Amino acid sequence: MSNVMNSIAVSITLSGRIDSNNAAETEKGILAQLEGHKNAAVILDASALEYISSAGLRVILRVKKSYPDLTIKGVSPEVYEILDMTGFTEMMTVEKAYRVVSVEGCEEIGRGANGTIYRIDQDNVVKVYNNADALEDIQHEREVAKLALILGIPTAISYDVVRVGESYGSVFELLNAKAFSNILAKEPEKMDWCVQEYVELLKKIHSTLVPAGKLPDMKETALSWAAFMQDYLPEEASRKLLALVQAVPHDDHMIHGDYHTKNVMLQNDEVLLIDMDTLAVGHPVFELASMYNSFVGYSEVYHDTILGFQGFDYETGRAFWRKSLSAYLGTSNEKKIQEVADKARVIGYTRMIRRSIRRKGLETAEGRAEIEYWKSELLALLEHVDTLLFSRNEIEVEADIQNLPEVQAFVETHLENVECPPKAQMQIGLAVEEIFVNIANYAYTPGRGNAIIRVEVSEEPVAVTITFLDHGIPYDPLAKTDPDVSLSAQERDIGGLGIFLAKKTMDDISYEYKNGQNILTLKKQL
């Protein structure tokens, strides 16, 4: 058979200058080293190469002709420029030499599952990967960060890969940025502001649809955690855990996977997401689980754990978790918040127990105490949690009149939880219809686009707030003059009643254009 592959790779070092003086000699040398290795993959190590002229380039071309699988690596910036200008970077694999960076004495500004982030100078940070053989991880993170950016998530993308001691690092531009964990630790009075920004970004992530196959499915990961627990839980509990995860429907919306306050940065006035390597798709319950662990779970037995991790204390962590969950769900109802927290804790404990066992947690008294505590909590939860699903307070639909019934049904389910008199229900329905139809008819004409509808119900006083967001052309429907309702039927204009009705029947209705979005908010006290 002629298609048998020879998997031998031959590495050849190029050094100094290659020009017309020594090109022939260099070629001879290369071919001599390749003799007897037909079909070999050729790696030209250019770490010591200072200059290459067109005569040298012709040598490489001839070698490539006989050995098509050819890579040039360790290329200096000067040589890379030549290879790039002559189109060689498109003809073959050319890998740049890695710059060497030291993080000695640099401030640690973030820490994620796979690496630690240091500030190397005023404008730049480097993420040093824990895994010494991290080039693939770096490539992966770069790709998912690019994907996230294209899908509208504010993030930083690395522009260079460097060597940091024995590890690799990726360099990002991050000016005057500080992690939310720093803000919470140093300026506790900004807690509510942090919660608001943190949750706004979280919602944005969770409303982002990811093209199929681009990111791993978090449900698969969670299933493997649940399967791991089979050896550590009573049979019935273990079966229930697996069934709970299995019942979570597939979801193509993005989740970050490690969404804690060291991974959310404030850069000037912009909130940025970093540490993208855990990006996945899935139901938000999986995200909430990892958030619970970061702010509460990991520190539930030894409260000081969080101090070393986030830089603020356990009470701050707990408060931040509760407030964020309340804001995320759009409710201040404690019972509802606890219900959802319990669902998240099921996955959270499962993950922590597995992680600790795999890190030999059972071999120390401290580890065993922690695992025992998490396990007893998990078993108690499995007694009463019957589904991991919960309803979010917002939906995203295509801005099309055909979706009006779906929008109305969504708003109505949220009103069911509160006492809403029929008259108010009708008025709210009217206002919702008017605003949604306006978006459907005008926001994206003649194209298409989506609208997000968010419902928040507050208690004392019982009030409902409904927010509409779209990325269409800026348009303030409230600016229209009200129709004169005292005119006779014949004199009256047929249109314009809807917005007028919404203004009359809602307690407050406001419009703003912010961050490229039309934001219309309705408020009604019940």
Place this chain on the structure above:
Amino acid sequence: MNIERVVNGTALTVAVSGRLDTVTAPELETSLGDSLKGITDLTFDFAELEYISSAGLRVLLSTQKIMNSQGSMKIIHANEAIKDIFEVTGFVDIMTIE
């Protein structure tokens, strides 16, 4: 939404049930289109109508304009929430609502 029409000579009763909104209002408008010819007494029976939005109000207003030139129109059995909408929009002053 469901529409039932009963014709009695030049009198027409249109009973509308369910939701009269942006999605369903065009259907009512089409259904009324031809059937108003020669009608002098039009009655909308809203006993089973749960919801009306501005799109529904537009159909009522344009129908009222037609009926002003050929006879009379009235609305019966509207529920409190719907009556309230007629109040806010001034429809109570330009239509007969019983």
